[in-house]
Amino acid sequence: MTREVTFVEAVREAQAEALADDDRVFIMGQEIGEYGGVFRATQGLAERFGAHRVRDMPIAEQSMLGAGVGAAVMGMRPIVEVMFMDFIACGMDAIVNHAAKMRYMSGDQLRAPMVIRTQGGSGTHHGSQHSQTLESWFLHVPGLAVVMPSVPQDVKGLFKSSVALDHPVLFIEHRALYRTRGMVADPLAPIPLGQGVVRRWGEDVTVAAIGKSVHQALVAARQLEEEGISVEVIDLRSLVPMDVDLVLESVSRTHQLVVAHEAVERGGWAGELISRVVAEGFDELDAPPLRAGSRATPIPFARELETVMICDERLIARRVRECLGLVEYSV
Amino acid sequence: MTREVTFVEAVREAQAEALADDDRVFIMGQEIGEYGGVFRATQGLAERFGAHRVRDMPIAEQSMLGAGVGAAVMGMRPIVEVMFMDFIACGMDAIVNHAAKMRYMSGDQLRAPMVIRTQGGSGTHHGSQHSQTLESWFLHVPGLAVVMPSVPQDVKGLFKSSVALDHPVLFIEHRALYRTRGMVADPLAPIPLGQGVVRRWGEDVTVAAIGKSVHQALVAARQLEEEGISVEVIDLRSLVPMDVDLVLESVSRTHQLVVAHEAVERGGWAGELISRVVAEGFDELDAPPLRAGSRATPIPFARELETVMICDERLIARRVRECLGLVEYSV
Amino acid sequence: MSDGTSAISVVSGPGAPRSAETLSPEGLDSMSDALLVEIFRLMYTIRRFEVVMERNHLAGDLYGPFHSSMGQEGVAVGVCAALESDDVVTSTHRGHGHAIAKGAELGPICAELWGRSTGYCGGKGGSMHIVSMAHGFVGQSPIIGGSELLATGAALAFDLSRDSRVAVSFMGDGAVGQGVFHETLNLAAIWRLPVVFVVENNGFAHSFRAEQMQLNPDIAPRADGYGMRGVVVDGIDVLAVYSATKAAVARARAGGGPTLLEAKCYRWRGHNLGDAEHLYRPREEVEKARRDDPLDRFRSAVSGRISSEHLADIEAAAEVEIAEAVAFADRSPPPGPRSALEGSL
Amino acid sequence: MSDGTSAISVVSGPGAPRSAETLSPEGLDSMSDALLVEIFRLMYTIRRFEVVMERNHLAGDLYGPFHSSMGQEGVAVGVCAALESDDVVTSTHRGHGHAIAKGAELGPICAELWGRSTGYCGGKGGSMHIVSMAHGFVGQSPIIGGSELLATGAALAFDLSRDSRVAVSFMGDGAVGQGVFHETLNLAAIWRLPVVFVVENNGFAHSFRAEQMQLNPDIAPRADGYGMRGVVVDGIDVLAVYSATKAAVARARAGGGPTLLEAKCYRWRGHNLGDAEHLYRPREEVEKARRDDPLDRFRSAVSGRISSEHLADIEAAAEVEIAEAVAFADRSPPPGPRSALEGSL
Numbered sequence A, B: 001m002t003r004e005v006t007f008v009e010a011v012r013e014a015q016a017e018a019l020a021d022d023d024r025v026f027i028m029g030q031e032i033g034e035y036g037g038v039f040r041a042t043q044g045l046a047e048r049f050g051a052h053r054v055r056d057m058p059i060a061e062q063s064m065l066g067a068g069v070g071a072a073v074m075g076m077r078p079i080v081e082v083m084f085m086d087f088i089a090c091g092m093d094a095i096v097n098h099a100a101k102m103r104y105m106s107g108d109q110l111r112a113p114m115v116i117r118t119q120g121g122s123g124t125h126h127g128s129q130h131s132q133t134l135e136s137w138f139l140h141v142p143g144l145a146v147v148m149p150s151v152p153q154d155v156k157g158l159f160k161s162s163v164a165l166d167h168p169v170l171f172i173e174h175r176a177l178y179r180t181r182g183m184v185a186d187p188l189a190p191i192p193l194g195q196g197v198v199r200r201w202g203e204d205v206t207v208a209a210i211g212k213s214v215h216q217a218l219v220a221a222r223q224l225e226e227e228g229i230s231v232e233v234i235d236l237r238s239l240v241p242m243d244v245d246l247v248l249e250s251v252s253r254t255h256q257l258v259v260a261h262e263a264v265e266r267g268g269w270a271g272e273l274i275s276r277v278v279a280e281g282f283d284e285l286d287a288p289p290l291r292a293g294s295r296a297t298p299i300p301f302a303r304e305l306e307t308v309m310i311c312d313e314r315l316i317a318r319r320v321r322e323c324l325g326l327v328e329y330s331v
Numbered sequence C, D: 001m002s003d004g005t006s007a008i009s010v011v012s013g014p015g016a017p018r019s020a021e022t023l024s025p026e027g028l029d030s031m032s033d034a035l036l037v038e039i040f041r042l043m044y045t046i047r048r049f050e051v052v053m054e055r056n057h058l059a060g061d062l063y064g065p066f067h068s069s070m071g072q073e074g075v076a077v078g079v080c081a082a083l084e085s086d087d088v089v090t091s092t093h094r095g096h097g098h099a100i101a102k103g104a105e106l107g108p109i110c111a112e113l114w115g116r117s118t119g120y121c122g123g124k125g126g127s128m129h130i131v132s133m134a135h136g137f138v139g140q141s142p143i144i145g146g147s148e149l150l151a152t153g154a155a156l157a158f159d160l161s162r163d164s165r166v167a168v169s170f171m172g173d174g175a176v177g178q179g180v181f182h183e184t185l186n187l188a189a190i191w192r193l194p195v196v197f198v199v200e201n202n203g204f205a206h207s208f209r210a211e212q213m214q215l216n217p218d219i220a221p222r223a224d225g226y227g228m229r230g231v232v233v234d235g236i237d238v239l240a241v242y243s244a245t246k247a248a249v250a251r252a253r254a255g256g257g258p259t260l261l262e263a264k265c266y267r268w269r270g271h272n273l274g275d276a277e278h279l280y281r282p283r284e285e286v287e288k289a290r291r292d293d294p295l296d297r298f299r300s301a302v303s304g305r306i307s308s309e310h311l312a313d314i315e316a317a318a319e320v321e322i323a324e325a326v327a328f329a330d331r332s333p334p335p336g337p338r339s340a341l342e343g344s345l
């Protein structure tokens, strides 16, 4: 059976199922209890599972995340919600120095299975401190998985795998997707981390993306189709582990690659994927693989400025044309 | 006139000169006052300039860095020492959400000229929470300069430019370099940020590196010379701004590129440089540009494990050989 | 406190009595008519500004998150009236009132909320990031704790450069659990920095009441642990806030170190525009709180001094100013795209 | 306190008297000979372990940073003796003593310091990262604040799973200024978590004395702000530490919530091996402090109960155990290179 649900409903269901399935699961966060989450992602959960297991937190990100690590190490499976991804900067030590390293540095005596759920991204004009897309930092922190679903079905399937993993997982949602809809199979098997999926088949150029950027890549692809360009769109779904093989396979057919993300291009994870593809598939490439990412500035408030700075379908389409040599490349 | 000094003496002199030249400069940090710094980088400064301007701090990184931002915004030019780079995770919010964004988001009403000095790196067996090399995160944070000197002369010249910049600067030293020696011109002009330098001319492969990895690249180059391979070594000196042009020019002669850093390879800044070179110089490349970075694990304590995991001269040499097709590439 | 008894109590700090000492507010007598009128003008302006902005937001003229400071005018104005114009203030997500109270102009504030080129930050900031350095409004940080960081640093700059200015950090009751609160109060205390930490205890951090976030809902006594002076003031009473701040600022300026000033008030509106406040507080509670209006309290306090005609004139002038600010924002062009790429590294 | 007066004072918390109440330590009478002997064995072992390790470090057998807990044996052992074996402990950079006191074995500790495959963490941890889950030693975090994070989380796990265990966080006086101290104490208080925060106030955070880091050098009264019980104990007196911890643990286990327990002691050695301690403390101060030796104090306290021959036997056995641990580490192979790449993502 399949049902249509919104993205945020999928997030809610995924958490409800995790709570129902496993006594060790609990949630911590700000406004997640009776209030139901500022984006309604935990609505009804406190009522159903108790304030004990759906715990409201004072504003104290470092200790919220750190207490998550401590609880995980003692056998619990915490879900910790960081209200805006920007606030993760207030709790980096708990994630980077503790959660990610516990298992390795203890010689596998300690494990910190926890899901750090957060949301981010532009488009709602929250300004520079409430709109960042920071997943690239965490690729660079060995010991963490990084997941970014683009559709409701993946939210649920990837969440199942995330809760079950014996490593900490950063589970990142894009705010602008919450109201999008999609079909969800019921029952649904877990979707393994590290398996990308081809969202659209094409012949001329591969665009690899994640999260909201997948939707933008699809918009760009439809537009480019009218120009006679056939674009293949890959949704990576997780960045750690990353399905480089799927991209290599696709590039072996299209021979061109664009990597798209909303994160700032400079220092962003597109560099990782491109380096991997270049190292392992250089001879397949007919043209330079290009990145479509946001410009290197903080995120401005005004609409007119945000569109200049944030990577969108227009930039993705432009990069595809540049890759094909139809227009000249410019940074 | 030139003099020979150690790397850490250069750090000390650079700070002393900044304090002497400009009343607005002051230093904050742990153990930096009378004690002189755990690596002696501020020895004698409190005596000479007063505990007022060389201020010891309680253990509270977020507020130390945040107070630096606040003071900078009001016209001071703070130097803030984070004792180990790993502890920057305790102060990320002040750096990322505040220092880096103040100027842009205020429409240039506020500026946060501050130098965040820190040291990191492996080799002293400090274990996984005291050995990280985290500069790659900050490339991804628009609004920050990122500087990593490799020799005493650059320490002094780059520090002058860093203190003078009207943006915050992350100035990263490698612990293992502190006792290395080098010649320093006296007087010395500021060395502009964003200007790399060729440390060794070569014809077959370009190796771009920074900080301690430059020295390892030079060791690798000497070794490879015996095998008949001529390596050009570029010291980038700063990552933001990054001298991509110098690398492109070099690659236009060597047609092969290896990018080396001690930071973990996955998600590391080599991906940025390779993406830029590929995008702007694809046709010059005869072989896939490769990365030499550390493996994706936390940093282990034992010597025997550290050598497996950390990028060193052997890995750099291997990547060069792989790039030339002399041995097969393996991750 | 609305029963007319002690409006200001010193509850902790060096030399503070174990049982709260009561400060009598400086009498109205010590305040000039001009000052009283200015206080009224600012309070009224903030009140009406928030009303008008909310209306325009619902109409789609401005966009993005919106946090109204309605009901808290007495704190913003009482504090800022006690400052010199070059003293500096830092603020939070709920900062319109602080900006106005510190003297920032309505036109550029409004234009910033509209995302226009004539806004204080050229449209790069928005409602949560207003800055006006010319007025000593160093700006807002909507990251809980950010206001304390910036004010502590500003006070450090004043201390280092032997500058007699004082820094004020506005923060909410929700900030008290954040590590930065603890770190910055400690720093300010050991370095005797010229800073006043003003906690606007408006009863809520979004849906949470203080008693859900800490065992003791009173905040000022926290000063004790830092060896700092802690003062509670009735935030509905602008004159009490003014007096309490005067004392704290004088102390700071004289080298006496920081004060933690807790102003008890009530958040009239939802946390933000669109907040589902019915989920966590009964309508009646809000209605009851609104009956104790800082503007009314001020009106009766000055009734013997300032005529109601005079106040009505001020109100009318404020309405005009707000309307002009809206018109200014409306006719201002959006920022040019090129500016998006300027000002960063 | 070494004058024999009150060794334990309750200085804050619900129902605490304003002037410190004095707890009389549970008398020796309530303690079995076996327990006393075990306390001595552990204290002596820690003392000698640190001496031997330091010597071996200077000889190059082990490497990396080294923080000796010499002089603080009374705190480690007094606290851990008051725990059940499945209660858990978290620690800091200065954690050898805590690991030993919690029951971890010398061989694998020593091998970990040597970076050998037989170490508790297979050589991946080193001196600052010992873990022995089998003994409830959840491990060290040399990031100041990390110990509190882990213990608070462990206590939360116990609370959630209705597990009667208690978590203890050892931390230094230097941790008190860190934001995490504030955040975790607050969380533990509002959630009434079964955790005891033990501050080993050894007089220094590296070169800093407490009075340089906070206006009031006493730490236990900080509990007050969190509505938590705060207790000061003489950390040189292992029996007092034991009693104070017993009370705090019983309270936590019974659902009475957390305690902040400050144990006053003195760091005998430099901050780390190679520390330039002459820069910040006079030799005489150290010598004077060392004259008040927790081992001596214990010896005289039990002199009527345990014969000096018995203690001498224990000492001799401990020496053998340490020598065997060193031999074990020495003959253990280094970790195989492949293990470097295992255990991460």
Ligand SMILES: Cc1ncc(C[n+]2csc(CCOP(=O)(O)OP(=O)(O)O)c2C)c(N)n1
Pocket: A030, A059, A061, A083, A087, A090, C092, C093, C094, C142, C143, C144, C145, C171, C172, C173, C174, C175, C202, C204, C205, C206, C267, C271
């Ligand atoms: C570090 C951080 N965590 C969480 C938030 C989300 N947040 C925004 S406002 C708010 C409540 C603030 O309450 P309070 O400090 O009392 O200020 P008030 O809204 O009442 O003015 C929260 C949790 C944030 N902005 N920053």
Ligand SMILES: Cc1ncc(C[n+]2csc(CCOP(=O)(O)OP(=O)(O)O)c2C)c(N)n1
Pocket: B030, B059, B061, B083, B087, B090, D092, D093, D094, D142, D143, D144, D145, D171, D172, D173, D174, D175, D202, D204, D205, D206, D267, D271
């Ligand atoms: C977050 C962080 N900042 C700074 C340090 C460096 N550091 C290591 S130990 C230490 C002093 C700790 O003093 P204290 O907490 O009293 O413990 P003690 O060394 O006395 O046992 C410092 C500053 C650190 N490890 N972590």
Ligand SMILES: [Mg+2]
Pocket: C172, C173, C174, C200, C201, C202, C203, C204, C205, C206
């Ligand atoms: Mg509030």
Ligand SMILES: [Mg+2]
Pocket: D172, D173, D174, D200, D201, D202, D203, D204, D205, D206
């Ligand atoms: Mg100490």
